[in-house]
Amino acid sequence: MKRALTTGNLFDPVVSADAGADAGEQVDALVEQAGVTIERIVSTGQASPPGFWYDSPRAEWVVLLSGAATLEFEGNAQPHPMKPGDHVLIEAHCRHRVAWTSDGEPSVWLAVYYPGGASS
Incomplete structure (x- = not known):
């Protein structure tokens, strides 16, 4: 059985050039399977709010x-x-x-989330 290919480019623009930081951070789930998520995140001057901390039950490699x-x-x-x-x-x-994050150029992240801690 043939499967369709899913393709893309991690550097494709996500917001119009004139939108800038006002457009917000862009998060695209590229893969979600068996407890693993791979995301492309594009930040243009965004940061976590004061006092906010991420505390994920999954490990993250970014x-x-x-x-x-x-x-x-x-x-x-x-x-x-x-x-x-x-x-x-x-x-x-x-x-x-x-x-x-820089507001002068997009900060493009690739994040991989997976269950548990790090493997050796």
Whole structure:
């Protein structure tokens, strides 16, 4: 049985050039299967609200493909700046937030969420 291909380009624009940060962050689920989710996230100047922390029951591996961003992790005073190619593995229930994303160019993320913690 032939299956249809699902294709795309991670760098395709998601908002019109004149919309900018006012258009909001774009999150596209690319794959959702067997407890694994792969998302493309495009940020244009968005950050987590003050005092907000992500606390996911799933682990998350994220890579920044373009743009620039800074993550913060609860209990760690040092911010975690990211540039294209940087990736980080965030264990389940590791509280974190997006402190900053560039508003000069889109920050394109690829995020993989999966059950449990990291595997060796």
